[in-house]
Every structure is written in structure tokens, then in C-alpha cells.
Amino acid sequence: MTVYGQICELIQKRKVHMTLIDPASQDISRSTEIAVEAERAGTDFIMIGGSTSIDMKTMDETIESIKKETRKPVIIFPGSSSMISRHADAIYFMSLLNSRNPNFIIGHQVKAAPYLKKMGVETIPMGYLVFDPGMTVGKVGEADLIDNNKEDCAVAYSLAAQMMGMKLIYLEAGSGAPVTVNPNIVKAVKSQVSVPLIVGGGIRTRENASLIARSGADVVVTGTIVEKAGKVYDALMPIIQEIKSVR
Numbered sequence: 001m002t003v004y005g006q007i008c009e010l011i012q013k014r015k016v017h018m019t020l021i022d023p024a025s026q027d028i029s030r031s032t033e034i035a036v037e038a039e040r041a042g043t044d045f046i047m048i049g050g051s052t053s054i055d056m057k058t059m060d061e062t063i064e065s066i067k068k069e070t071r072k073p074v075i076i077f078p079g080s081s082s083m084i085s086r087h088a089d090a091i092y093f094m095s096l097l098n099s100r101n102p103n104f105i106i107g108h109q110v111k112a113a114p115y116l117k118k119m120g121v122e123t124i125p126m127g128y129l130v131f132d133p134g135m136t137v138g139k140v141g142e143a144d145l146i147d148n149n150k151e152d153c154a155v156a157y158s159l160a161a162q163m164m165g166m167k168l169i170y171l172e173a174g175s176g177a178p179v180t181v182n183p184n185i186v187k188a189v190k191s192q193v194s195v196p197l198i199v200g201g202g203i204r205t206r207e208n209a210s211l212i213a214r215s216g217a218d219v220v221v222t223g224t225i226v227e228k229a230g231k232v233y234d235a236l237m238p239i240i241q242e243i244k245s246v247r
């Protein structure tokens with residue numbers, strides 16, 4: 001089954017957790033250790049990437065190492081056209097729809113597409129929307145940040161993404177954000193779109209995770225917490241349990 005098929009099948013049963021590992025934040029052995037601990041804590045998918053551009057060799061070596069040690073599907077969450085690898089199970093073929101720079105909407109994608117075709121990596125078209133405060137991805141991606149209180153704007157972008165054929169929609173507050181995407185925005189978007197909804201950025205507690213999942217996120221992403229935590233399992237396990245318990 002495709003990775004997208006696995007995501008769709010799982011979200012029919014329960015809420016899903018994905019662990020984001022940014023290879024720019026630590027060396028390969030630590031990234032692998034984080035993936036192993038995240039799997040033990042119950043995460044469903046591993047996302048590899050971030051907004052700092054990483055070369056193909058580091059992507060290859062990181063993903064190869066993680067694939068050797070874990071069984072969870074690995075999905076690339078690219079920040080640029082160089083962040084691709086034939087070892088990944090899939091890549092979010094994402095477009096930062098509220099960027100002011102066409103490179104983040106279609107430029108990197110055009111550069112990467114022929115290589116991805118040759119590699120035979122599964123591509124999952126995803127509309128990526130960055131909300132205030134946006135953090136690094138907001139700056140690097142030159143995003144016209146969506147106001148975290150403007151439900152109408154978020155819904156309009158999400159509907160446009162779905163109408164363009166995106167198979168996933170990702171609402172992003174920015175890695176390490178002091179606040180999450182507003183739960184009211186998650187609710188409003190969920191009520192209008194039918195493709196799976198991913199929410200990330202600033203989710204560090206059981207309470208945040210629960211609220212975001214209850215508001216309608218099908219998939220909850222956490223990243224910073226695993227980079228900061230000395231004990232990845234202890235930090236992640238309660239959050240993942242909480243997400244999986246939401247009905």
C-alpha cells in the first residue's frame with residue numbers, strides 16, 4: 001500500500017502522530033536514536049526535514065540509517081529541492097501556498113520532479129500553509145503569514161489547496177512557535193475540507209496535542225520536543241497516548 005493509503009486508512013480508525021526530525025539539528029546517529037525512541041513511544045510516521053536546506057548526501061545517510069533501525073514509514077518534509085532521497089518511503093510534494101516567492105510555490109518542485117521520477121519515490125501533493133508567528137519557515141519561505149485569528153482566510157486557502165488537487169493540507173505555526181495554530185482555525189478548516197488535515201508547530205504538551213486533535217486535526221506533528229528532550233521516549237509517549245485516545 002502507498003504511504004498516502006496508509007495515512008488515509010489509519011485516520012479512519014484514530015488520530016495519527018508524526019515525529020519530525022530535522023537533520024540540521026543533530027548528527028545522524030542522534031537523529032536515528034530519536035527515531036528509534038519515537039517508534040518505541042508509539043509514533044506512526046517519521047518525517048525528515050525542515051527549513052534549513054540539507055544536501056542530498058546527508059538526507060540519504062540519515063534516512064538510510066533510520067530505515068535500518070525502525071519500521072515506521074519515513075516521509076521527507078522538504079525545505080528545498082535538494083532535500084530528496086531514494087531511501088524515503090514518500091515525500092510531501094508540498095507547495096507553500098502563502099509564500100510571496102514563487103520558488104516555494106512551484107520552483108523547487110520543478111527542479112526536484114525529474115529526480116523524484118527517476119528515483120521512483122512516492123510523491124504526496126500537499127498544500128502547506130504557514131500561520132502567524134511562522135518562525136523560521138515563515139521567514140525562509142517568505143510567507144505572507146496567515147493571521148491566526150482569521151478563520152475565513154485559512155478556510156479560503158485550504159479550499160483552494162483542495163480544489164488544486166492537494167491530497168493533504170498542513171496548517172503550520174512554525175517549528176518552536178510559542179503558540180499553536182488557533183484551534184478555532186483547525187475547526188473551521190476541518191468543517192470545510194475533506195482531505196486529511198495535518199497540524200504542527202508549537203505542540204509540546206498533552207493539553208495542546210489533545211486540543212488540536214479534538215479540534216479536527218487528523219494528524220498531529222511534533223518536532224522540537226524530541227530535539228530538546230534528553231529522554232525522547234518519556235517526553236513523547238504521553239503526548240502520543242493522548243492523541244491516540246481522542247475520538
Ligand code: 1GP
Nearest residue numbers: 175176200201202223224
Ligand atoms: C514544524 O510543525 C512542525 O514544521 C513541528 O513543530 O517543532 O514546534 O514541534 P515543532
